[in-house]
Amino acid sequence: MSTRIAFLKGHGTENDFVILPDPGNDLDLTPAAVAALCDRRAGIGGDGVLHVVRSAAHPDAVAMAAAAEWFMDYRNGDGSVAEMCGNGVRVFARYLQHAGHVAEGDLAIATRGGVKTVHIAKDGDVTVGMGRARLPGGDVTVSVGERSWPARNVNMGNPHAVAFVSDLAHAGSLLDPPPVAPAGAYPDGVNVEFVVDRGPRHVAMRVHERGSGETRSCGTGACAVAVAAARRDAADPAVTGTPATYTVDVPGGRLVITERPDGEIEMTGPAVIVAEGEIDAEWLESAAR
Numbered sequence: 001m002s003t004r005i006a007f008l009k010g011h012g013t014e015n016d017f018v019i020l021p022d023p024g025n026d027l028d029l030t031p032a033a034v035a036a037l038c039d040r041r042a043g044i045g046g047d048g049v050l051h052v053v054r055s056a057a058h059p060d061a062v063a064m065a066a067a068a069e070w071f072m073d074y075r076n077g078d079g080s081v082a083e084m085c086g087n088g089v090r091v092f093a094r095y096l097q098h099a100g101h102v103a104e105g106d107l108a109i110a111t112r113g114g115v116k117t118v119h120i121a122k123d124g125d126v127t128v129g130m131g132r133a134r135l136p137g138g139d140v141t142v143s144v145g146e147r148s149w150p151a152r153n154v155n156m157g158n159p160h161a162v163a164f165v166s167d168l169a170h171a172g173s174l175l176d177p178p179p180v181a182p183a184g185a186y187p188d189g190v191n192v193e194f195v196v197d198r199g200p201r202h203v204a205m206r207v208h209e210r211g212s213g214e215t216r217s218c219g220t221g222a223c224a225v226a227v228a229a230a231r232r233d234a235a236d237p238a239v240t241g242t243p244a245t246y247t248v249d250v251p252g253g254r255l256v257i258t259e260r261p262d263g264e265i266e267m268t269g270p271a272v273i274v275a276e277g278e279i280d281a282e283w284l285e286s287a288a289r
């Protein structure tokens with residue numbers, strides 16, 4: 001009988017992940033292996049993979065090992081590496097709690113976007129300190145078919161283009177990445193958010209994620225949307241001196257985002273473990289090639 005590899009499946013507002021506990025960083029997680037795992041028909045299915053590794057065991061995280069025991073080695077569904085995943089880090093924290101590595105309360109998690117502080121609340125929600133947004137500036141335009149919109153360039157560790165639209169249906173099927181111009185604004189690709197207003201400090205969005213396609217939620221995207229909305233609404237906390245809180249509805253649920261006057265952003269929402277199982281190591285090895 002072939003060796004088995006443990007996995008879990010989890011989601012945060014239906015942004016879903018294959019979770020691979022691998023404390024010693026022993027798995028050969030090639031892009032092809034990740035894409036095979038995330039395949040919704042021939043694999044397990046997910047928007048991405050949360051590879052759970054001890055920081056000390058991963059070259060990208062060893063420098064953070066003193067600050068955070070665990071490293072979220074996040075991969076998009078196509079196998080590409082991303083700097084940060086906001087829903088992923090909340091689900092990652094839920095996994096650490098589920099596995100008995102941490103209890104409710106505060107913990108630190110290393111990511112390629114730096115060490116993030118997470119709070120697992122008694123009521124079940126998970127809050128992550130996302131750090132500060134960067135606003136590179138410059139005019140950006142997003143297009144779908146014949147329509148185009150001005151967009152805000154917001155960097156949450158990973159790149160986003162946020163376009164306010166009158167109807168989310170105008171984003172179309174989102175099967176392909178919406179063209180963003182100028183191309184030079186995003187040399188490493190971009191996540192694109194389409195946003196409508198739902199009420200005061202309340203918006204709804206759809207997203208096309210770099211490396212995953214349209215997903216039911218994107219945490220860094222929701223933060224980018226809240227940041228862009230606060231600038232549009234003349235509610236920039238650095239200017240007003242008061243925090244700005246936005247409710248962001250995504251197809252898979254609701255996230256609440258607060259930006260403080262010092263620029264620090266917090267995001268709160270659900271994070272759920274739904275299943276545990278085993279992968280046939282031979283299948284993963286052949287998929288990895």
Ligand SMILES: N[C@@H](CCC[C@H](N)C(=O)O)C(=O)O
Binds near residue numbers: 191209211
């Ligand atoms: N779903 C994530 C974002 C994942 C990374 C993104 N696709 C990228 O390539 O930057 C989130 O919740 O933030």
